[in-house]
Amino acid sequence: MDLGFNGPKFTWSNQRGINSRIWKRLDRAMVNDKWLQDMPHTNITHLPSIFMQNGQWNLTKLNQLAPQNMVHKILSTQIQLQQEHSDQAVWTLSATGLFSVSSAWNSIRTTREETKINTYTWHKRIPFKCSFLLWSAIRGKLPTNERLASFGIEPGICYCCKSPGVDTIEHTFNTGTFAKKVWNYFAVSLGIQTDQLPLRNMIMRWWNTTHTNEAHKLILQSTPIFICWNLWKNRCSKKYGGKQSSIARVKFLVMLDTFKLLQIAFPYITWPLEWRRLYTLIENCFHDTKITIVQWNRPPDEWVKINTDGSALNNPGSIGAGGIIRNKNGELILAFATPLGEGTNNQAEVEATILGLSWCVNLRYNKVILEVDSQLRGSSLRTKTKKNMEPLYQMRASTHCYSTHSSQMYSHS
Template sequence: MPMNRQQVEQHIQWKLQAGNCSFWWDNWLGIGPLAQFTTNSNSFNNSTVADFWEEGKWSWSKMIRQVPASQFSNILTTEIFPQQHIPDRALARIDSIEHTFKSGQFAAKVWSYFAGSAGLHSDHSSLQLLLQQWWTTKSKNAAHKLLLQATPIFICWKLWKNRCACKYGGKATNIIRVKYAVYKDNFKMLNSAFPHLQWPAKWTDLIQKSEKCVHEIKVNMVKWLKPANQWLKVNTDGSALMNLGRLGAGGILRDKHGKLVMAFTTPLGEGTNNKAEIEAAIFGLTWALELGYRNIILELDSQLLVHWILKKAVPRWSIITQLGRLQQLIAQVHNFKCTHVFREANCVADALS
């Protein structure tokens, strides 16, 4: 890994959140480390990006003393949305990776990094052809696109795995074993994603089959519907900044005319997104009962929670207590319905959460 560090880091860019990545040595600007643009000794310190922020904005006074003038405009035009509780993330630069694939360097690089060290020689042209076929083939079909995205990962993994097995006393690496392992993983992936299709037993047939697949497009009209006479509709939603993370709940109660009865938004502390969804439903039903309604429709955009409420799925043990509280509220309702709705029709509750 240290040997390939330089080649890998050029394809990485940091997404700024807390600003805890290195100001000088991490590629957060998209042009490489800032240290390469200056000879100033300040570039050898441990400054983070957040050290150059003041009240959520770039600090002129700090930058003018240390930052190379050639990069002033690049930094100032970089938007920041400071979130102290979320660390910066290293992301793959898609533009860089796509250029590598499209330029035809992918097969050569994979072969030189993995195949050589795995004991496979350049005369094994069938696997090289497999690599080249990946980046030269173009398709918009869902199955074929999935195949093309996963194949290079499977190839790299199997080459590396076989190399390690051989090194530590396992079976000797050979081209047949690697090719079979790559096909097997692709077959399993496609069979899992598209179980209604019959996948062939040959690699070339597998590609041809996937090329013939056409993505099925289904259009549904999504809109919020008023409840029937004497009914109240409760739309709720829960949100989590991360899973685990800070939680919030929101909801809206509307009558048969679609008029607002009440709306709510409340913080829920920390936990999982499932906890947020359940607590939001509990909050909404509690208020509906307090206001005297006994014919209630609970509408949610969480299909999983709907299945739990209707007992079509078994919940995790960690949320059984919460669901028990929700079922106790439902038992107080004379007529109750729980339905799933797409998020577009639940946008008010979603925004409030």
């Protein structure tokens, strides 16, 4: 019920003006965390202008319309009216106040404890289609002929083995002769037993095996997924494509998938395209930690050193630059930092160099060592080829102008 009012709007509607349709009324004058609990039968038939005058509570109106046991609580509630600002909905389930479907879903969903089989089924470097296939197989959601039995139809034979069995998920992925030979080929090298276990338990045996390094952990997680994926491809190729089942082809495809995964995850290692050589190499891998001393070296007498850097929040995105000038004793001469608007990391690095050299000119330092942490900037200043990026031409022009009346050295830290 609208009674008319002056001041900011406290009614949420879908549009502005006479065409708006009221869909939610929020009476801020009486809203608090327990308002609905304290007054569950109260009808919202009033507007804040009735209860407030000049930003203060109207005690007379409150005594007339509000429950007496709630007047004190209402008076203790401070309302900060900002009449110059429009009303804005705030989503309390997120830190930003903005609505998101994920936060709404998380507030109403019933969560269960995470399990290893659910966690290991998915990996950012394993193709989604492979993980989804395993997820479906474990939950019995694949369209095998065993489903026909629920309609009273005799299920057909499998499409992979020479001495066929029933076309079930367990037979296709685990207990069938074809599947056993594929599993044994990869499991023997890893020291994993392949005795008669349900598919879920056998996969968990792989995932519970102790790993020696990150590459070993990755193949223990990915190989069962790739085996199931290629067993299913072999089954469908036979049933729908007319191809003959081939153990050698399935082994090679599993090996190829594993090889590609390792190339993406560890591109700096040359991986062999053969399973036993590959696993031997993985067993011999170890995490090599290198320690490099990074220190600031003092400039020679009569020289100063300037260190500059630039960065972007995103690339491209908001960029900024900073730098510091010190003398031979390491004493601070000048430091600067400034935002630069929008751009890329390289642009920020270039601007930082230009700003630093400009300060050296203004302070009349003629012997300057420029030290940067960008190899691109350092190489651009030393070379005269045209393969460098366009933003670096500006930096080179600036340093050339500076070098006409000064001495300078460049180093990359």
